[in-house]
Amino acid sequence: MKETITVDKHVYEQMQAELISLRDRVKKLEDAYQKTEAQDVKCQTCNLSHNFADNVPGIIYNFQIQPNGNISFPYVSSGCQSIWEVSPEVVQQNPDILFDMIYPDDAAILQKIFIESAQNFQTWECEFRITTPSGKQKWLQSFSKPEKNTDGYIVWYGCIVDITQRKVTEANLRTIFDSVYDAIFIHDLDGNIIDVNQKMLQMYGVNYQEAINLSIATDYSSPDNPFEELPEIWRTVIAGKSKLFEWKAKHYTSGKIFDVEIFLRRINLNGRDLILANIRDISEYKQAEFKLKELNQELELRVRKRTQQLVDTELRLTRLTDNVPGMIYEFCLQADGNKSFNYVSDGCKLLWEIEPQQALENSDMLFELIHPQDIALVNQKIVDSAQTLQKWECEWRIITDSGKAKWLKGISEPRMEEDNSIIWCGCVIDITKEKISQEQVEQQQLFLQSIWEGVDYGIFVLEVLEAGKEFRFVDFNPAMAKNAPMAMASMLGKTVTEALPVEMAAIYNQRYRDCVTKGKTQYFEETFELNDIQTWWLIAVTPMRDIQNRIYKLIVTTTDITQRKQIELELSQKEEQYRHIFENVSDGLLINDLETGLLVKANPVACDMHGYSPSEFIGLHPTVFIDSDYHYLFQQFSQEIQQGKKFYAQAVDVRKDGSKLDVEIKGTSCTYNGKLHGLTVVRDISERKRNEIKLQKQTQELKKALGTLKRTQAQLVQSEKMSSIGQMVAGVAHEINNPTNFIHGNISPAIQYVEDLLKLLGLYQNCYPHPPEEIAAFIEDIELYFIQEDVIKLLESMQEGTRRIREIILSLRNFSRLDESEYKEVNIHSGIDSTLMILQNRLKEKPNSPEIEVIKKYALLPLVKCYPGQLNQVVMNILVNSIDALDEYNQKRSIESINNKPSQIKISTELISEQLSEQWIAIRIADNGLGIPQAFISKLFDPFFTTKDVGQGTGLGLSISYQIIVEKHGGKLYCNSKIGKGAEFVIEIPVSGR
Numbered sequence: 001m002k003e004t005i006t007v008d009k010h011v012y013e014q015m016q017a018e019l020i021s022l023r024d025r026v027k028k029l030e031d032a033y034q035k036t037e038a039q040d041v042k043c044q045t046c047n048l049s050h051n052f053a054d055n056v057p058g059i060i061y062n063f064q065i066q067p068n069g070n071i072s073f074p075y076v077s078s079g080c081q082s083i084w085e086v087s088p089e090v091v092q093q094n095p096d097i098l099f100d101m102i103y104p105d106d107a108a109i110l111q112k113i114f115i116e117s118a119q120n121f122q123t124w125e126c127e128f129r130i131t132t133p134s135g136k137q138k139w140l141q142s143f144s145k146p147e148k149n150t151d152g153y154i155v156w157y158g159c160i161v162d163i164t165q166r167k168v169t170e171a172n173l174r175t176i177f178d179s180v181y182d183a184i185f186i187h188d189l190d191g192n193i194i195d196v197n198q199k200m201l202q203m204y205g206v207n208y209q210e211a212i213n214l215s216i217a218t219d220y221s222s223p224d225n226p227f228e229e230l231p232e233i234w235r236t237v238i239a240g241k242s243k244l245f246e247w248k249a250k251h252y253t254s255g256k257i258f259d260v261e262i263f264l265r266r267i268n269l270n271g272r273d274l275i276l277a278n279i280r281d282i283s284e285y286k287q288a289e290f291k292l293k294e295l296n297q298e299l300e301l302r303v304r305k306r307t308q309q310l311v312d313t314e315l316r317l318t319r320l321t322d323n324v325p326g327m328i329y330e331f332c333l334q335a336d337g338n339k340s341f342n343y344v345s346d347g348c349k350l351l352w353e354i355e356p357q358q359a360l361e362n363s364d365m366l367f368e369l370i371h372p373q374d375i376a377l378v379n380q381k382i383v384d385s386a387q388t389l390q391k392w393e394c395e396w397r398i399i400t401d402s403g404k405a406k407w408l409k410g411i412s413e414p415r416m417e418e419d420n421s422i423i424w425c426g427c428v429i430d431i432t433k434e435k436i437s438q439e440q441v442e443q444q445q446l447f448l449q450s451i452w453e454g455v456d457y458g459i460f461v462l463e464v465l466e467a468g469k470e471f472r473f474v475d476f477n478p479a480m481a482k483n484a485p486m487a488m489a490s491m492l493g494k495t496v497t498e499a500l501p502v503e504m505a506a507i508y509n510q511r512y513r514d515c516v517t518k519g520k521t522q523y524f525e526e527t528f529e530l531n532d533i534q535t536w537w538l539i540a541v542t543p544m545r546d547i548q549n550r551i552y553k554l555i556v557t558t559t560d561i562t563q564r565k566q567i568e569l570e571l572s573q574k575e576e577q578y579r580h581i582f583e584n585v586s587d588g589l590l591i592n593d594l595e596t597g598l599l600v601k602a603n604p605v606a607c608d609m610h611g612y613s614p615s616e617f618i619g620l621h622p623t624v625f626i627d628s629d630y631h632y633l634f635q636q637f638s639q640e641i642q643q644g645k646k647f648y649a650q651a652v653d654v655r656k657d658g659s660k661l662d663v664e665i666k667g668t669s670c671t672y673n674g675k676l677h678g679l680t681v682v683r684d685i686s687e688r689k690r691n692e693i694k695l696q697k698q699t700q701e702l703k704k705a706l707g708t709l710k711r712t713q714a715q716l717v718q719s720e721k722m723s724s725i726g727q728m729v730a731g732v733a734h735e736i737n738n739p740t741n742f743i744h745g746n747i748s749p750a751i752q753y754v755e756d757l758l759k760l761l762g763l764y765q766n767c768y769p770h771p772p773e774e775i776a777a778f779i780e781d782i783e784l785y786f787i788q789e790d791v792i793k794l795l796e797s798m799q800e801g802t803r804r805i806r807e808i809i810l811s812l813r814n815f816s817r818l819d820e821s822e823y824k825e826v827n828i829h830s831g832i833d834s835t836l837m838i839l840q841n842r843l844k845e846k847p848n849s850p851e852i853e854v855i856k857k858y859a860l861l862p863l864v865k866c867y868p869g870q871l872n873q874v875v876m877n878i879l880v881n882s883i884d885a886l887d888e889y890n891q892k893r894s895i896e897s898i899n900n901k902p903s904q905i906k907i908s909t910e911l912i913s914e915q916l917s918e919q920w921i922a923i924r925i926a927d928n929g930l931g932i933p934q935a936f937i938s939k940l941f942d943p944f945f946t947t948k949d950v951g952q953g954t955g956l957g958l959s960i961s962y963q964i965i966v967e968k969h970g971g972k973l974y975c976n977s978k979i980g981k982g983a984e985f986v987i988e989i990p991v992s993g994r
Contacts, residue, residue: 326429468516
């Protein structure tokens, strides 16, 4: 297999120009010495030229068009066989054979460029595609410059190179640019420096920014240079002619003067005309040149005419070979076994870290650097090539004097000389990167193999036949063999039609055809019975494309989703259960869109309650059926629900016929169709309202006679109310707790799954750092890197949220024990904390009320025997009074006063001993409000005593609390207060109960 060498475009342009000059020189040499004794010199020169041309990667050619339009190839190098897969002789006999291989689209462009080149005699350049006789598709690049000979023929001397690999590796051109031996400047046509390579920075001792901003004439040049010639040189280069000249350069940092050779040429890069300057340090060459001049002065007079053309040819060949990547050489094996190098290009220094002259003087220096394990292989290859005169080709390792390990590859053709010595003309290139890439590919294959064998889901591969009409089983992984409902081994090599029953084959063939037609992954679900158990599977069919973008295989993955299907079934059953409750509950249920306010769902009870059919009711705005005096409640409802609050109110609704009804409204938030909505429970309390009016009248009539009975009745009503609230809270907490626990329990494994997926994604990114364009675009669209950073934080915040909900539910459960009649031992602090959680909404900061800080100072208490629900009610009543007092106090204070003295409630517990034989606990609840006047303290625990405005309080809270503590627990409840200092309520009860 021949090695394809990819080089910089400009290098090939220079090579093309030099080859044209070389051909011209050789032709002149042949003409001049056609009938002289110099014929031997000419033949040697021609042979040397042909040897170099045949060993240069690519094709060197001579193409001409006659005035009558006939075309021909007078010369084509042997590289034609490896690139076009046809021999030079065939091309010379039938020049059209090359043009027939060119893609039709590219052929038209190529023809146009040929015509323009023939008209204006400008350099011809083109990249195009061919299809070789074996069916291979290749990218080629050709460079050539036309000229007109004496016969009126238009002749192009040029080269063609295979740039297929370059198309893949263009991203590495910058590395090549920075790695070339010469310093390179790129200027615009005004002389401004556009870019430089690393060699330039090293040569002149500057950093990149300095290099761009400084001037060649003033900062990088010796003042002894002929600056007056620069304008003419610059005009010549801008006119399109290359210019090679010597110059005295100046090291920017040290000021040291050194000789350089500058080669200027005009180039077009990405549509922009630029000037490329190759600068080579020739200080050593200048010194050597001076010595050579002294030695050659005597010989020049005798051999000038005969050798001048050879000198010019050699100079150009040297430049040509020095700009070819790697090392070009001529190696000689004498008949007596002695080895030597007749020629070594400058690439020797870059590859071997040995000067070419050293290699010429001592060929063993190169062989001594060969890795000990490879030296025998290299020598054996040389022996085999010498014996058979077949092409020598070898790969081996070297270790340079600096310790660098490299992989090299050499290619050359041997020829036998008259003295029985064998000459190899060829090249050596550095293939270290290719070897590393090969190793990485092997590692990647091992990695993919481990995935193939290690994943727990089934994978099998289908070969696409008959342009996507039929498919053949070609491979499957161990998991597929284990989990498949049929024997996969028996299906290998068979088509789907051959391996499956007729009906099943038709179904699966159609699915696979859909994947080929659509060109992207297709998903479908399938169910099978395995061991009498119904299982569900998610099947993904993914197309694979070859280098010609044709789908040639399908990768089919099968994932067991039985558990997910069972969960979906359970969720469906729960959804049906909730729907049944929604449709049959005795209260009206409404769901509103919080953005538009419109009804999106209503149960039959709500429709009947308002006199509408479901189709009439759905889509109405609540203001249509809410009495105008209560429209403000809907706005309040929307605001509080969006803030995550619960809503309760009593209002008057209007039926379709205009009649009115009293309703009780309870609101909360819900998710409907994936969006936050408001859920409202509407209860018709018209009858209750009428009864309340009757009771109020009766109560007023019997107020004086039944005062004691009324007080007792009110206390019972309050207890029943708290009991109902407790039951309702417990029910709500229970209903919320189940889904919350389900969500909370699944978040931790979800986080683990996501972390595993992110690790897998990271591995894919490491293994495939350059994904296809479609995947790269999708990664950018979804902002994959942001998702990778944010998804774990998102799940953790969800986990924190569910933990918070569980705490609230626990508090609701603890507080819901208001109706517990059991007298038992409990943790007092747990009850206090639950009550504080219920009141959290009143304690936090609101628009017209600052935050109330709660300071807890709990002592180490034993379990206390009590009625826990009733004790919670007492704590709540006291806390509510403290909050109300602080809110009222803050309404009268300035912002400065509030900031200087923030509102606080201090809750402390302690263990006290009333008697030696009995322990008591004390609960102290104190605020820093205005305080309670002494005249009111004695009346605080009287029934119906209140200092609040009408409608703000019943006066039963502290009375009931006093009854619970004193009568039911055998304890004490009293208040300490000072005006301006606040109030403190103290609860004392025995630890072991009454």
